[in-house]
Amino acid sequence: MVERANKPKLPTLTSTPGLPPQATVTFADDNSSVTAELPTGESVKVLLYGATVISWKDAAGDEKLWLSEAAKLDGSKAVRGGIPIVFPVFGTAPDHPQTKDLPQHGFARTSRWEFLGKSTSESMAGRAADEPMVKLDFGLSSAAPGLDPKAAQHWPFKFNLIYSVTLSRESLTTSIVATNDDSAPFDCQVLLHTYLRVKDITTVSITGLQNATYIDKAKTTITAETDRVYTPSPPEADVTVLEKDAPRFRVARDNLAQVVVWNPWVDKAAGMADFAPKDGYRQMLCVEPGAVAGWQSVEAGDAFEGAQTITLVG
Template sequence: MDRRNKPSALASTPAAPPQPTVDITHEHSRVSATLPTGERVEVLLHGANVLSWKDAAGQEKLWLSESAALDGSKPVRGGIPVVFPVFGTAPDHEATSKLPQHGFARNSRWEFLGRSTSEGSSSSVKLDFGLSSENLAEGVKALWPYKFNLIYSVSLDPESLSTSLVVTNDGDVSFDFQTLLHTYFKVNDISSIEVSGLEDSEFIDKLASQAVSKQSGAIAFSGETDRIYTPAKGPKHPVVISDGGKPVFRIVRDNLDQVVVWNPWVDKAAATADFTPNDGWKNMVCVEPGSVKGWQKLDAGDAFEAAQSITLA
């Protein structure tokens, strides 16, 4: 019998778009995030060190030493170490004079605070990590007895990676600090690499007794390089890494007034125990946004926020 008022078929509910996945692996020592399009980032909780950043095709964008310590025994050689509260060593700065090189953030166990995505977006993910005076090792507390809180965020998008740091003074007295994002970029051949965007900028040459010079043209590499630039065009003007004349990375800074450019070349790489292979210097260049010339003073209750955004050019 033909029914006159047959019920209509229920409309199918559209499937939700694929979402980024976040995994905690290696006995809860690493956090990784993968976008539906294939991009991936991996962060070691020791130092909140970004170990790997891959594009949708699986190509690695960061250089990591083959002998980097990933077991928490020492800072990681490669990726993106977080430098805080001192860059290098500062024997003449009383508050940080006893700290190890580049401070303690890169050699402390951070806490994974969780993930977040932009509302309605499936094409990005942000991972948050925390370190505070409360969870520092007792020996480190004795060397730097200030109350602080650090929030480090790693944001992955299809064409970019951003890392940001918020420093809060939770104590009753002010403290001074320096900070830097020590990014190791993976490149095909250092001899064909140029860094532009720092033209006409003053720099301190750490290999020439801290002599101050001015950059003329793009930076090319023919030997060990270790320079602290104060960019003439400000933080929003991109610093560009090019390979054979073709841009590959664009770096934009926020509230980080200096850029360190570093390559160890033959002798320094060979003399560095955890730098392998020995000729790995051919395949990396460090371009490191930071606040390292002088000191940032943070009063009680105040906060400092800074970031870098790296875009695939």
Template sequence: MVERANKPKPPTLAATPGLPPQPTVTFSDDNSRVTAVLPTGESVEVLLYGATVISWKDAAGDEKLWVSEAARLDGSKPVRGGIPLVFPVFGPPPSQAEHPQTAGLSQHGFARSSRWEFLGKSTSESLMGPGKGATDHGAVKLDFGLSSGSEGLDPQARAHWPFKFNLIYSVLLSRESLTTSIVATNDDDKPWDCHVLMHTYLRVKDINKVEITGLDKASYIDKVDGAKTKTEESGKLTITGETDRVYSPVDGPVCVVENGETTYSVTRDNLSNVVVWNPWADKAAGMGDFAPKDGYKNMLCIEPGSVSTWQSVEAGDAFEGAQTITIHQ
């Protein structure tokens, strides 16, 4: 699914002379983030801390992700907003008795609190094949790496998750979509378990006018109602209060509909769950890094992942999963 790209040599990766306009990839002055821009204007920005996507804009410059105004982007704590990557545990860690492998970790694991290495870029010609890439130049892929030997690995991981692993995380920007994918390889001599989730904060205009489709008849765990298992009876789910549900939908896209028009569709590859989350007013008020406090009206988390059960990865094997978010305009 994911190519392992070589490390780039120059700090700024420019287009090859003589070719039509190509996507550009640049680094911030402090080397804390990477930005890719298509010739048509679409862009994505990734913070190396957590390999967190913190911006995704269409050709008109309209932001598609919600990031809290109080989010820290200096590497001091995980980012509230964008697309944080959850691995190897989702939510608060279980007890030692429930799952000793992850009991000592912090909420949502260490992928979002480690500094990743930028491995390189691929552009349209290599992604789309001869001919097509040479004419539309409509995609760029950024690869990031984190392993048990990485200097940027959260110290907590070394102390509490002493397994050998290698993660490759890829962010693929095209004119109408954004794909994030992960390959988690077990380099140890024994199996380990993991959760994987892409905690995507989509920007919406008014949560009160949003409907979610693609979840009809799906079973879900309602974390707001004592983790009861329920079945979604509505073909169009609306958000009217604090919502925290882990769905196990059938194959097919989950769509966000605003004022009767589909604005996003989210498809999954080898990810069995979709978490739908919105903190609503009271919970947002109690989160120190959530701002503005009424920001819940302009965000909706649609989070593809595999978190309802543990994914057991045998020695030498790998778990792969991906999401694609498509913009409908």
């Protein structure tokens, strides 16, 4: 995977005669991000640093993700907001021999990924051409020039990551495939650290966690600092975020058995330099699908796959 300093901007995709208009995909002038927009107006923007989704807008231009006004988008630190990728460790793991020396949440979110290409509904197998959709693929490997130097130093496995971001009119899907290209197995954890934008956190509640481990009520209302790891039962149960009891987001998971729910509330938000505005906790809620309760052991030549689909409801 070779980075080109002067990579040209992608041209606007053209429509095939006789088919409806397709998505447009463009690079930022400084090649720091990729933006896709459907002909109906929905859009998604992905920063190559961390392959972090930093914007998801509906057709009316309303933002669905929360991004801190003080977030660093220049590659100097992990992005506060959007959808950072956590790999190969969730938090820190000082007692785990393979990941004990890695920084918090690993290195995927602090590496520069390569844009691998795009697909549209016109070319996606099984998709109707009149269903506007676009998929963006990103890659990171142990041999990539953009890999965080701490990765090779503290996690010397050969690996290949493929991250896909798929935008449709009513949903956003993010999926990751982590392949072990080494001769020995490695352990990993994966999480999609999604910051959802809400209007007022005091009116937000969550359903779908009523049978989860360590939860004993059907609805969780956010009224203080929240940092919980749930294991829903059944594992494939969707999680729904409601505002004023009206559903707003539905989160479906594939092979990601846990859901982390996080909001820093007043004191913790005040103590984070890259969290702004300080009352921004009122407009955000992290609902983070992941495989983090234990370790995923990936044998040589094998792969771990996981995905989430966030659907706009209500």
